Amino acid sequence: MQTVMINHLYWDIAANIYFPPGFDNQKTYPAIISAHPIGSCKEQTSGNVYGEALAKEGFVVIAFDASFQGESGGEPRYIEDPTLRVEDFRVVTDYLVTLPYVDENRIGVLGICGGGGYAINAAMTERRIKVVGTVTGANYGRLMREGFSNYDPIAALEAMAQQRTAEARGEAVRVDDLLPASPEEAKQNGLTETDLFGATEYYRSPRGRAPNGVNRSLFSHQAVAVGWDAFHLAEVLLTQPLMVVVGDKVGAFGAYRDGCEVIGRAASKKKELVVVEGWSHYDLYDKPEPVSQALAKLVPFYKENL
Template sequence: MTNNIKHVSVKALAWDLAADIYFPPGFDESKTYPAIVSVHPIGSCKEQTSGNVYGTALADEGFVVIAFDASFQGASGGEPRSIEDPVFRVQDISYVIDHLVTLPYVDADRIGVIGVCGGGGYSINAAMTDRRIKAVGSVTGVNFGRLMHESFSGYDPIGALDAIAAQRTAEARGAERQVTQYLPASPEVAKENGLTELDLFEATEYYRTDRGQAPGGRTEGLFSRNATSVGWDAFNRAEVLLTRPLCVVVGDKPGAFGAYRDGMEIYRRAASKDKELVVAEGFSHYDLYDQPEPVKIALGHLIPFYKKHL
C-alpha cells in the first residue's frame, strides 16, 4: 500500500483486472466501510478521472473506493486489445464487486457505483441487474450504445454493421486489425483540420496533453468488435429495473457526445424513487473530468448522496 492506495488484481472471466483501492484517512482494517466502484470513461483508464479525481475525493470522505481498468484496456487482461464492449464493461463492474465482498473491511450491504462519461452509462446499466449495488452516480454519463448507433456509425447503423462484419471476417482470415482512433493526435492537429466541435476538441485537450494523458489511456477501439455496441442500449428497461437511488450530474454546455441529452433522458426514465439531477451551469463534459469548480459542484451533491444511501 502506497499513499493510502493499494494495487490489486481482480479475477474476471478468464483474466485479471488491474485495480487501485483508495482508502479513507485513518483507515482501520478491523472496521467495515461503505465502498464505491469507480468506472472510467470510454477508451480510458483508472488513472484518468475515475481514480485520481473522483476516487480520491470519495475516499477522503470515508469510503473505500476501487477504480479499475476495463477488460482489454489499460493494465487489465483480455485479448485482443482496445475492445470497447458494453457487455464486458458492465460485467467487469460485477467482477469488481465480487472482489469487494471478500474484503473483511467492506460492508457488502453498502456498495455503490460511480461512472464518468461512458462509465456513467455502464454504471447505470449495471445497477439495473446487480442488486448488490445500492446507489448509482453518473458524472457526465454517456449511453455508448446510443452514440454508436448514431454519430459514431455516421447515422447509418446497418451500413456500419455490414462494414464491421466484413472487417471481422477479414481479420479472422489473417488481415491486419483495424483500430479506430477516437481523437486527433493533438489540439494543434485538431485545429488544423477544423475539428473544433466542443466535445471533440476538449477531449483532445484532455487526453492528448499533459492534463490527462496516462500510459493506459489509449482512446482507441478495435473496429471489428463494435457490433455489440451498435445494438446496445444503456437505458433499456430503466423504467422497470432502475430502482436504486440515482444521482445524475451533467454540464449545461452540450456537445456532440450527448451527455447532457443522456442525463436528461435517464433522469426522466429511471424508476428510482430517490433521484437527483445536478446541472453544473456554464460547464462542459470535459470540465467535469478534472476542473476544480465543476468537480466541486458534482462532489457537493455526490458525497451527501452516497452518505445518505450507503
C-alpha cells in the first residue's frame, strides 16, 4: 500500500493506493476508486475491506478521504457538502490518469453508504468513470430531507442559516457528533433501531473504530445537502454498467429503498440489483459472510466491464 496526497483546489486529498499481487509498474492495470461512507475514512470499509479485496483480484484501488475530513485538507473541518464530495472523484480521477500503470480507459468506482450516492452522482458527468458499483449506497440528500432533519427540512435550513450567521460574526462553530459514544450508551437511551445501532456498533467499538472515522458534521454547512439529490438525471446521464448491492434487513437509513430506486431510474443498459439476504446495512461494511457475498458479485462485474 502507498499513501499519496493529491492536490485539490487549495488543499490536498489523502489517499491510500492498494496494489495487486506481483504488481509491476511497467504494466497497466484497471483501477477502482473506493469512496467511504458519511463520517468515515479511507482506513475503514472502503480501504481495509473492499479496497484490499479488490486489489487482490488484480485491480489498482485508490481509497481516499473526503475533503475537509480524515487526513485530507480543507478548512473548516467536518464539512459534508455533496458538491465538494462529487468533485473529489474528479480530482482523484485526474490523479489516476497521470499514473503510467493505470489504464485510463478502465477506471471504475465503488461507493459505500453515502459514498455510493456520491459515486453514482459523480459518474453521471465524469465520463472517465466507466463502471459503477455501490455497497449499501444511500442518497444523502434524501436522508437530509427526511430522517436527518426530523422530516422538517425547512426548519433545519432556517436553523442552519442562523448558525452560519452566528459563526460569520465570530461565535463558536457547531460540530454535531452524529452517534452515541458507545453501543452500551445507545442501548441505555433506547437507540436500538437497526441502522442507528449498527452504525454505533461499527464506529464506536473496536470492530470498526479508526482515528479519523469520527462521524462529525459542521452544522452550518449542511444546507447544500438538503437541496441535493444523488440520483438527479439518472434517467438521462447514468449510462455506465451499474451494480447495486444491498442487504434485505431494512433500516432507517434507507439504502434498500435507494438501491431499488436508482436501479429503476438508471439509463444503464447493464444494471443489476444484488440483495444479500439476511444482512443489514452495517453488516455489509466488514462482516466476512455478507462481504464475501457482495464481492462474489462485484469482482466478476468489474472484471467483465473493466
